Amino acid sequence: MLQRILHLIVKELLAVWRDRRSRVVLIAPPLLQLFIFANAVTQEVRNVHIAVLNRDWSQDSRELISRFRMTPTFTEIVALRDESEIAPAIDAQRAVMVMEIGPDFSRRLAAGQAPDLGFILDGRRSNTAQIVEGYATSIVQQFAAERGVRAPPGASRAQLVTRAWFNPNLEARWNTVPSLIAILTALIGLLVTGLSIAREREFGTFEQLLVSPLRPIEILIGKTVPALIIGLIEGTVIVLAGAFIFGVPFRGSVALLYVGMIVYLLAIIGVGLFISSLAMTQQQAVLGAFTFQAPAVTLSGFATPISNMPDWLQTVTMANPLRHFLVIVKGVLLKDMPPDEVARNLVPMVVIAAVTLTVATWFFRRRLQ
Numbered sequence: 001m002l003q004r005i006l007h008l009i010v011k012e013l014l015a016v017w018r019d020r021r022s023r024v025v026l027i028a029p030p031l032l033q034l035f036i037f038a039n040a041v042t043q044e045v046r047n048v049h050i051a052v053l054n055r056d057w058s059q060d061s062r063e064l065i066s067r068f069r070m071t072p073t074f075t076e077i078v079a080l081r082d083e084s085e086i087a088p089a090i091d092a093q094r095a096v097m098v099m100e101i102g103p104d105f106s107r108r109l110a111a112g113q114a115p116d117l118g119f120i121l122d123g124r125r126s127n128t129a130q131i132v133e134g135y136a137t138s139i140v141q142q143f144a145a146e147r148g149v150r151a152p153p154g155a156s157r158a159q160l161v162t163r164a165w166f167n168p169n170l171e172a173r174w175n176t177v178p179s180l181i182a183i184l185t186a187l188i189g190l191l192v193t194g195l196s197i198a199r200e201r202e203f204g205t206f207e208q209l210l211v212s213p214l215r216p217i218e219i220l221i222g223k224t225v226p227a228l229i230i231g232l233i234e235g236t237v238i239v240l241a242g243a244f245i246f247g248v249p250f251r252g253s254v255a256l257l258y259v260g261m262i263v264y265l266l267a268i269i270g271v272g273l274f275i276s277s278l279a280m281t282q283q284q285a286v287l288g289a290f291t292f293q294a295p296a297v298t299l300s301g302f303a304t305p306i307s308n309m310p311d312w313l314q315t316v317t318m319a320n321p322l323r324h325f326l327v328i329v330k331g332v333l334l335k336d337m338p339p340d341e342v343a344r345n346l347v348p349m350v351v352i353a354a355v356t357l358t359v360a361t362w363f364f365r366r367r368l369q
Contacts, residue, residue, distance in 0.1 A: 004214055008222030012196065016226065019199075026191065026230065030184045034238055038177050038246055045131040051078040051095035053086065056116075058106035060147070067139050068099075073132075086120060096122050097132050109147045115140070166335045174249070177242040178330045179302045182322055185235040185261065186268045187293060192227040193272025194285035197364075202281050216365045223276075224269050224357075231265040232258070242333075252332035256342045260328040263349045267321035270356025277364045296322045321352045 017023065050068065054061050068074050078095055080086060089095045102116030109115055119136060121129040167174045214222070239257075242248040275288035297303075299313070300322040306314055317323050324345045331337030331345075 005218050005222050009225045012226040047075045049076040049095050051080050051089045051098045053080040053100045055103040056101050056105040060106040061101045090122050173246045177246050177248045178333050181238045181329050182325045188234045189231040189265050189268035190272045190289035192230050193269050194275045194289045195282050196223045197276040198279040198282045198285040227269050228265050235261050252336040257332045264325040267353035270360050273360035321349050324349050
């Protein structure tokens with residue numbers, strides 16, 4: 001039995017390696033996506049255009065505007081002449097925010113009162129608008145404090161000192177690259193297993209497998225192990241690229257990371273085998289893989305916090321292996337997650353892997369009948 005499975009594993013690896021299209025799909029896109037997404041996918045707000053309507057034209061108002069110009073977040077500041085230009089600037093997306101400086105701006109500053117100032121934000125880009133508002137408010141508050149503006153009655157005069165744990169410089173890549181390890185590894189696992197049986201059907205070799213001495217469970221094991229090996233290799237390449245090219249720290253245990261990656265890949269491979277059992281062609285298998293990948297990424301907490309989702313949807317995310325592996329990979333890389341925390345996130349993935357592989361096995365056997 002073991003020898004038959006070993007021969008099938010070698011045959012699957014050779015089939016992937018000898019197929020030029022498979023090599024290109026498995027090697028080029030993941031690396032290309034890693035370099036593109038690591039630089040493009042970020043929750044930071046940069047290169048923002050804002051507009052200013054200055055009604056005061058005092059030294060203080062010009063000094064405040066220069067503070068915005070010196071900030072790397074704001075790359076262009078459009079000067080408006082009157083109120084009629086505010087709406088067109090927002091409508092045409094020439095500016096995310098319009099800062100309106102009132103005519104009493106400098107007088108109120110000299111009197112130690114809150115400055116006459118207002119922000120108009122583009123609500124169509126809600127997340128960017130909120131972040132820009134936070135940046136702008138911080139600049140204005142610091143400027144007002146330097147001019148001796150008194151805090152309102154009852155306001156706290158304590159000075160807050162902020163420290164960011166596990167990512168002291170707030171590097172966006174430290175969050176993005178570990179997430180890409182999980183996302184791209186899942187994509188490879190889905191594609192390898194999704195294309196496997198579909199390729200056999202398309203090339204007409206599936207019937208040869210059926211008349212061979214291999215039992216259905218042996219065929220599934222022979223299809224699972226190559227995908228696991230290829231997924232681990234791809235995951236290792238991405239981890240090394242993250243550490244040596246993008247500078248992402250590796251503070252935790254290598255063994256814990258690979259234990260989590262193996263269980264995670266088994267869960268993904270179960271889904272891939274199920275897709276492959278349904279697909280009649282490789283094109284259908286690829287479409288099925290992307291059909292699963294998109295909602296899995298959306299419900300993983302990669303782009304939006306899971307806590308912001310409705311309660312019923314948070315429950316649905318528990319069946320998503322990507323959600324649990326994201327916690328493990330970020331925890332191991334960035335903060336040396338202890339084994340008990342890793343185990344707590346491994347248990348759901350073990351359950352998911354057992355269910356997906358069992359369902360794939362059952363469905364595969366049924367299709368053979």
